[in-house]
Amino acid sequence: MSAKASQCMQFSVSIASERTLRRKECSLQFPRRCREERFPILVSSYLQPKKDLAYHSSVALKLSCYPQNNEASVLESGTYPATFDEAVILKNKSEEIETYLQGRCIYLVGMMGSGKTTVGKILSENLGYSFSDSDSLIELSVGGTTVTDIFKFHGESFFRDNETEVLKKLSSMQRLVVSTGGGAVIRPINWRHMQKGISVWLDVPLEALARRLTSVGTESRPLLHNESGDAYAKTLKRLCTLWEDRSEAYTKASVRVSLENIAAKLGYNDVCNITPTAIAIEALVQIEYLLKK
Numbered sequence: 001m002s003a004k005a006s007q008c009m010q011f012s013v014s015i016a017s018e019r020t021l022r023r024k025e026c027s028l029q030f031p032r033r034c035r036e037e038r039f040p041i042l043v044s045s046y047l048q049p050k051k052d053l054a055y056h057s058s059v060a061l062k063l064s065c066y067p068q069n070n071e072a073s074v075l076e077s078g079t080y081p082a083t084f085d086e087a088v089i090l091k092n093k094s095e096e097i098e099t100y101l102q103g104r105c106i107y108l109v110g111m112m113g114s115g116k117t118t119v120g121k122i123l124s125e126n127l128g129y130s131f132s133d134s135d136s137l138i139e140l141s142v143g144g145t146t147v148t149d150i151f152k153f154h155g156e157s158f159f160r161d162n163e164t165e166v167l168k169k170l171s172s173m174q175r176l177v178v179s180t181g182g183g184a185v186i187r188p189i190n191w192r193h194m195q196k197g198i199s200v201w202l203d204v205p206l207e208a209l210a211r212r213l214t215s216v217g218t219e220s221r222p223l224l225h226n227e228s229g230d231a232y233a234k235t236l237k238r239l240c241t242l243w244e245d246r247s248e249a250y251t252k253a254s255v256r257v258s259l260e261n262i263a264a265k266l267g268y269n270d271v272c273n274i275t276p277t278a279i280a281i282e283a284l285v286q287i288e289y290l291l292k293k
């Protein structure tokens with residue numbers, strides 16, 4: 001998010017107690033005032049909660065709000081802000097799920113820009129897992145060459161072979177959250193490796209992805225380079241083409257995290273207002289359904 005796009009607001013709100021949050025079983029609830037005024041909930045919170053969380057606590061929140069329809073609905077890299085409510089729910093849910101996971105790795109799959117890296121880091125921190133980015137490991141295995149240069153100088157199939165090799169190595173490990181590349185799903189062999197753990201598909205509408213990727217630039221994503229037209233239109237067009245080839249493959253994931261479903265639960269009309277923490281919580285909820293079946 002650019003500083004220009006960010007409007008910061010300081011105000012006090014009442015947050016629901018921890019007990020209330022637990023009872024609601026992660027149906028994400030946000031302060032009424034935020035919901036009613038449709039404040040996007042990309043939040044950096046400066047919280048001074050009272051020690052006793054059993055009852056309503058008054059906290060000061062500093063909200064970074066996105067103006068509607070602003071293209072900068074993208075997080076500053078490295079910042080993963082959450083409301084206090086979200087942070088509490090996420091921590092509780094992580095502790096609950098961690099036992100059921102029994103050390104199994106979590107593989108995040110989804111289209112480019114769907115938030116695999118962003119959400120993956122949040123999940124790993126909360127689960128006490130390590131985080132791995134398969135693209136970074138591929139780059140390392142090719143002597144530090146960037147993904148863009150691997151595509152340019154060695155071609156896509158060389159990249160895919162390395163991707164498979166990296167996933168194979170990771171599949172023998174435990175307690176990892178792995179952010180895979182958007183195209184990892186197209187090779188059946190990669191599924192054999194990922195099936196040793198739990199795969200989570202981050203299903204984000206293509207228009208939202210195109211907005212995000214246009215905003216951050218497509219330099220590091222070589223498969224988005226070769227269409228003509230304005231940046232948003234060409235990114236969307238390319239994503240649509242890739243989607244045709246891949247959409248079925250994503251459905252092989254153990255669980256699906258649909259941003260449209262989260263937006264419906266939260267009463268948002270734009271998936272861009274959903275924080276990565278809210279997405280991480282939904283991922284854990286879906287993993288819980290799977291493991292408790």
Ligand SMILES: Nc1ncnc2c1ncn2[C@@H]1O[C@H](COP(=O)(O)OP(=O)(O)O)[C@@H](O)[C@H]1O
Nearest residue numbers: 073074075112113114115116117118216275276
């Ligand atoms: N929920 C979100 N809301 C807004 N921006 C996001 C969200 N999740 C990720 N982003 C931003 O979108 C871009 C792509 O996210 P990233 O996690 O790198 O995706 P992936 O690893 O799937 O390619 C980054 O700039 C990131 O900050």
Ligand SMILES: O=C(O)C1=C[C@@H](OP(=O)(O)O)[C@@H](O)[C@H](O)C1
Nearest residue numbers: 111112113135181182183221222
């Ligand atoms: O969709 C794809 O085929 C790709 C996605 C990229 O990863 P992200 O999904 O992390 O952008 C990267 O692996 C490479 O550029 C190819």
